[in-house]
Amino acid sequence: MASVKESLWDPVAGFGVTFRTMFRKVFTEEYPFDKKPTAPRFHGRHQLNRWPDGLEKCIGCELCAWACPADAIYVEGADNTEGGRMSPGERYGRVYQINYLRCILCGLCIEACPTRALTMTNEYELADRSRESLIYEKKDLLAPLLPGMQEPPHEMQLGASEKDYYLGLTGAAAAPAEGGGNK
Amino acid sequence: MTIANNTVNPSAEVERTDLVTVTIDDLEVKVPKNTLAIRAAEQAGIQIPRFCDHPLLEPVGACRQCLVEVPDAGNGRGMPKPQASCTLAVADGMVIRTQVTSPVADKAQHGNMEFLLINHPLDCPVCDKGGECPLQNQAMSNGYGETRFHEIKRTFPKPINISAEVLLDRERCVLCARCTRFSEQIAGDPFIALIERGALQQVGIYEKEPFESYFSGNAIQICPVGALTSAAYRFRSRPFDLVSVPTVAEHDSSGAAIRADYRRGKVMRRLSGDDPEVNEEWISDRDRFAFNYATTGDRLTHPLIREDGELRPASWPEALNFAAEKLTAARGSAAVLTGGRLTLEDAYAYSKFARVALGSNDIDFRSRPHSPEEADFLAAAVAGTGLGTTFGDLERAGSILLAGFEPEEEAPTVFLRLRKGVRKNGTKVFTVASLASRGVEKLSGVVVPAAPGTEAAVLADLRSAGETGAAAKESLGADSIIIVGERLASVPGAYSAALRLALDTGAQLAWIPRRAGDRGALEAGCLPGLLPGGRLVTDPQARVDLQAAWGVDSLPGTVGKDTGEILAAAGSLQALVVAGVEIDDLPDPAAALAALEAAPFVVSFEVRNSQVTEHADVIFPVVPPAEKDGTFMNWEGRERSFPVVLQVPAAMPDVRALAALTQEMGLSLGFSTAAAAKKEYDELGRWDGDRAQEPTYQAGPALGAFDSTRLSTWRMLIDDSRSNDGEPHLVATARKPVAKISLTTSRRVGVTDGDELVVSTDAGSIRLPVVVTAMPDNVVWLPTNSADSHVRRSLHADHGSIVTIAGGNA
Numbered sequence: 001m002a003s004v005k006e007s008l009w010d011p012v013a014g015f016g017v018t019f020r021t022m023f024r025k026v027f028t029e030e031y032p033f034d035k036k037p038t039a040p041r042f043h044g045r046h047q048l049n050r051w052p053d054g055l056e057k058c059i060g061c062e063l064c065a066w067a068c069p070a071d072a073i074y075v076e077g078a079d080n081t082e083g084g085r086m087s088p089g090e091r092y093g094r095v096y097q098i099n100y101l102r103c104i105l106c107g108l109c110i111e112a113c114p115t116r117a118l119t120m121t122n123e124y125e126l127a128d129r130s131r132e133s134l135i136y137e138k139k140d141l142l143a144p145l146l147p148g149m150q151e152p153p154h155e156m157q158l159g160a161s162e163k164d165y166y167l168g169l170t171g172a173a174a175a176p177a178e179g180g181g182n183k
Numbered sequence: 184m185t186i187a188n189n190t191v192n193p194s195a196e197v198e199r200t201d202l203v204t205v206t207i208d209d210l211e212v213k214v215p216k217n218t219l220a221i222r223a224a225e226q227a228g229i230q231i232p233r234f235c236d237h238p239l240l241e242p243v244g245a246c247r248q249c250l251v252e253v254p255d256a257g258n259g260r261g262m263p264k265p266q267a268s269c270t271l272a273v274a275d276g277m278v279i280r281t282q283v284t285s286p287v288a289d290k291a292q293h294g295n296m297e298f299l300l301i302n303h304p305l306d307c308p309v310c311d312k313g314g315e316c317p318l319q320n321q322a323m324s325n326g327y328g329e330t331r332f333h334e335i336k337r338t339f340p341k342p343i344n345i346s347a348e349v350l351l352d353r354e355r356c357v358l359c360a361r362c363t364r365f366s367e368q369i370a371g372d373p374f375i376a377l378i379e380r381g382a383l384q385q386v387g388i389y390e391k392e393p394f395e396s397y398f399s400g401n402a403i404q405i406c407p408v409g410a411l412t413s414a415a416y417r418f419r420s421r422p423f424d425l426v427s428v429p430t431v432a433e434h435d436s437s438g439a440a441i442r443a444d445y446r447r448g449k450v451m452r453r454l455s456g457d458d459p460e461v462n463e464e465w466i467s468d469r470d471r472f473a474f475n476y477a478t479t480g481d482r483l484t485h486p487l488i489r490e491d492g493e494l495r496p497a498s499w500p501e502a503l504n505f506a507a508e509k510l511t512a513a514r515g516s517a518a519v520l521t522g523g524r525l526t527l528e529d530a531y532a533y534s535k536f537a538r539v540a541l542g543s544n545d546i547d548f549r550s551r552p553h554s555p556e557e558a559d560f561l562a563a564a565v566a567g568t569g570l571g572t573t574f575g576d577l578e579r580a581g582s583i584l585l586a587g588f589e590p591e592e593e594a595p596t597v598f599l600r601l602r603k604g605v606r607k608n609g610t611k612v613f614t615v616a617s618l619a620s621r622g623v624e625k626l627s628g629v630v631v632p633a634a635p636g637t638e639a640a641v642l643a644d645l646r647s648a649g650e651t652g653a654a655a656k657e658s659l660g661a662d663s664i665i666i667v668g669e670r671l672a673s674v675p676g677a678y679s680a681a682l683r684l685a686l687d688t689g690a691q692l693a694w695i696p697r698r699a700g701d702r703g704a705l706e707a708g709c710l711p712g713l714l715p716g717g718r719l720v721t722d723p724q725a726r727v728d729l730q731a732a733w734g735v736d737s738l739p740g741t742v743g744k745d746t747g748e749i750l751a752a753a754g755s756l757q758a759l760v761v762a763g764v765e766i767d768d769l770p771d772p773a774a775a776l777a778a779l780e781a782a783p784f785v786v787s788f789e790v791r792n793s794q795v796t797e798h799a800d801v802i803f804p805v806v807p808p809a810e811k812d813g814t815f816m817n818w819e820g821r822e823r824s825f826p827v828v829l830q831v832p833a834a835m836p837d838v839r840a841l842a843a844l845t846q847e848m849g850l851s852l853g854f855s856t857a858a859a860a861k862k863e864y865d866e867l868g869r870w871d872g873d874r875a876q877e878p879t880y881q882a883g884p885a886l887g888a889f890d891s892t893r894l895s896t897w898r899m900l901i902d903d904s905r906s907n908d909g910e911p912h913l914v915a916t917a918r919k920p921v922a923k924i925s926l927t928t929s930r931r932v933g934v935t936d937g938d939e940l941v942v943s944t945d946a947g948s949i950r951l952p953v954v955v956t957a958m959p960d961n962v963v964w965l966p967t968n969s970a971d972s973h974v975r976r977s978l979h980a981d982h983g984s985i986v987t988i989a990g991g992n993a
Binding site: 059060061062063065066076077078079089090091114115 | 306308309313314341342417418419420421423424
């Protein structure tokens with residue numbers, strides 16, 4: 001036979017949590033009507049960056065594809081020709097694909113990139129209805145042209161020489177791209 | 184590279200009396216005297232880092248990366264400083280300590296690596312060598328992780344073309360001299376050298392002489408850094424996403440071992456394989472770079488049937504049915520032409536198809552100038568003889584006589600082996616030819632002058648050809664080899680004379696054809712008088728043997744028609760089956776085209792659109808070698824099997840298409856895959872019964888018996904052949920076509936070096952700059968199939984034809 005406490009008090013006490021929670025702030029997120037910002041270093045969709053004159057930073061070296069544990073990246077390099085310069089230096093990435101059905105957003109590709117061409121944005125809405133639309137091409141991944149940038153192909157426009165080009169940019173963002181590579 | 188057997192093998196050790204014992208990292212190894220320390224260490228399983236050292240090149244000690252400590256030089260005294268193990272010959276009792284056990288050697292290597300990296304750019308991500316770079320790898324294994332060099336690196340403009348195919352990036356060069364040593368020692372094209380001194384030392388080319396080499400791709404492959412890269416493979420791929428398949432080159436009869444690297448269903452590059460018996464580690468640029476011919480956009484993808492004069496696509500069953508109906512009706516009056524591209528298995532399938540399904544011996548693989556004498560010679564001396572003269576024999580021969588054969592142009596792998604023999608063993612090379620080509624000069628070859636058409640007379644009596652002929656005759660003996668090429672087919676009596684010369688002198692005789700499939704086609708019986716394995720059509724016993732093996736009641740017993748006769752009789756034949764024949768290779772392309780038009784029914788098995796498919800009634804698309812497996816039999820008689828490189832679903836190799844066609848005709852070929860065809864061919868074996876008699880054709884007139892101008896011609900390695908299509912960088916390295924005449928002839932015509940010369944026949948003319956050189960008078964030499972010089976198409980002429988020459992301004 002249950003005691004008085006068990007039969008009367010315990011059911012009420014059980015609701016205590018419910019009553020208490022009723023007066024707290026709700027956790028429910030109103031996604032997709034109300035989008036919450038991610039953590040600043042959240043691993044979202046990739047982006048192929050540009051130099052301030054609009055040339056692509058990607059040199060088509062395929063190190064990202066090499067690093068990728070999910071084999072989600074496909075790159076083909078090509079030669080920068082006279083009058084057809086897409087990036088500084090000899091080589092640029094002619095084909096650049098990331099398959100977001102495979103990508104696990106681990107960020108190893110970002111670590112592998114020797115020119116900081118590949119970084120990750122905070123964009124996390126990576127769902128769609130077809131396989132094709134989830135294989136992002138270079139045109140989908142390239143960073144938008146900011147003011148002062150010019151759509152390649154064009155010649156290098158920062159400084160008179162190749163050295164000036166890179167040294168003119170030794171701000172925080174471009175530091176690992178040159179010079180200290182053998183450290 | 185000779186290394187003694189280090190395993191427990193008492194008998195071998197007793198045989199080798201010149202073994203010395205050295206101690207490397209406390210391990211005792213026995214190696215032959217004068218072995219280099221770096222090789223001895225390899226025997227002990229110790230890898231010493233190196234850049235300049237290459238087992239097939241002479242030691243140079245240029246890079247200093249292989250430093251080791253030698254505490255005892257074999258005389259009880261140590262060497263005061265670390266030594267380069269790639270130039271250090273071992274002595275008995277020597278003690279060597281490598282980086283494994285010696286901190287001194289390890290520090291020396293680390294220091295040297297740091298030194299090499301001072302001026303080496305850090306552009307590994309854009310460098311084509313990245314990922315398979317000995318410098319990258321050894322910097323990781325034997326280098327410091329940190330650099331102490333913060334000054335400005337030496338820079339050069341990059342990259343520069345040292346030929347159309349080879350790019351040089353001087354910043355990356357570590358001055359190991361592998362490329363320059365290869366060019367000088369192996370290829371013999373020393374137009375590339377180390378120039379300048381000190382920090383500015385660099386690889387350079389002579390500005391006056393272009394770096395023209397048929398072997399430049401090897402320098403790219405052995406470059407231990409990314410200093411030499413190829414224009415064709417520039418930025419195409421990375422080693423990690425390439426799949427490598429060992430295979431065999433299809434451009435000449437040497438069967439060189441190569442490695443095909445593919446990515447996403449497309450071959451990206453080809454590298455030399457390592458086969459000491461055949462091509463060692465070298466291949467020609469054509470074997471390396473010419474592989475795009477099947478992907479240039481004119482590939483046949485589905486069967487085609489001609490209806491009311493127009494070709495229309497058809498399904499395989501429909502096309503097979505259509506062809507089978509006509510061929511069944513044409514049984515006994517049909518002929519087969521198989522070109523030089525076929526594998527042994529494919530050729531065997533065509534051979535059996537002709538006999539079993541078409542009931543005919545009218546089959547010939549020779550889509551080039553040919554003669555009945557050549558067929559007799561092949562039946563008597565080559566077919567069914569198995570592995571005869573080998574590459575090793577070429578290297579060790581005392582003297583070699585070439586007749587109608589240009590090694591560098593027709594079989595570059597043979598050329599390299601000959602050159603090795605000339606350099607290492609003092610082999611003497613004589614050539615019966617109208618002039619000394621650059622290849623022969625690089626072999627230090629002696630020309631026995633023979634105007635075109637007189638080679639037979641010269642071979643019959645070498646002494647008649649002056650001093651050099653007498654010297655050639657003198658040198659021929661049991662350790663000699665006579666090499667005959669396919670060009671002798673244009674010279675009546677030449678094969679007979681060469682055979683007799685071989686018998687008289689005791690020399691070996693080797694036939695080296697130009698194309699990869701020729702020897703295999705011969706062994707498979709793609710000749711009007713030959714059945715597989717060297718069996719003679721006219722030999723009843725051989726026929727009975729084959730009937731039993733094939734399970735047929737009878738085989739045609741009369742010798743069939745050869746290529747020329749088939750084409751001449753095309754109008755009266757009911758059907759013609761053509762596989763991989765290039766019309767412009769035939770002696771008279773116009774007549775061949777007329778024959779194709781005259782033939783009532785033409786079945787074509789082709790990879791790409793060609794002049795044959797334009798006239799075919801049914802076209803079956805077959806696959807190139809990269810998409811099938813099979814065997815090329817090289818000129819030695821060695822079987823060079825290769826696997827499928829690119830797996831293509833529903834690929835139809837010739838053998839499978841023929842099997843389907845035979846089945847459609849209500850008969851059976853007995854196999855439908857290359858493997859099954861090979862098994863049947865092997866079980867058949869070589870014929871051990873009677874062989875054909877040696878041909879005894881009479882030689883033509885001797886030198887000086889004519890006064891009209893004769894044409895001397897041979898094909899260049901890199902020419903307008905369709906197999907070079909899709910590779911502009913390679914084609915750009917072709918030698919500039921010129922006409923060559925003697926001084927006397929030039930005076931007669933009134934031209935000097937550099938003037939234009941017009942060579943003409945009734946069919947047309949060729950206009951080329953002229954080079955005056957030492958050669959018989961009244962002879963003009965032209966490349967057979969180079970740019971602006973298509974001898975067969977323009978002149979309908981051949982080696983030995985009579986032509987007219989005139990100055991270009993006349």
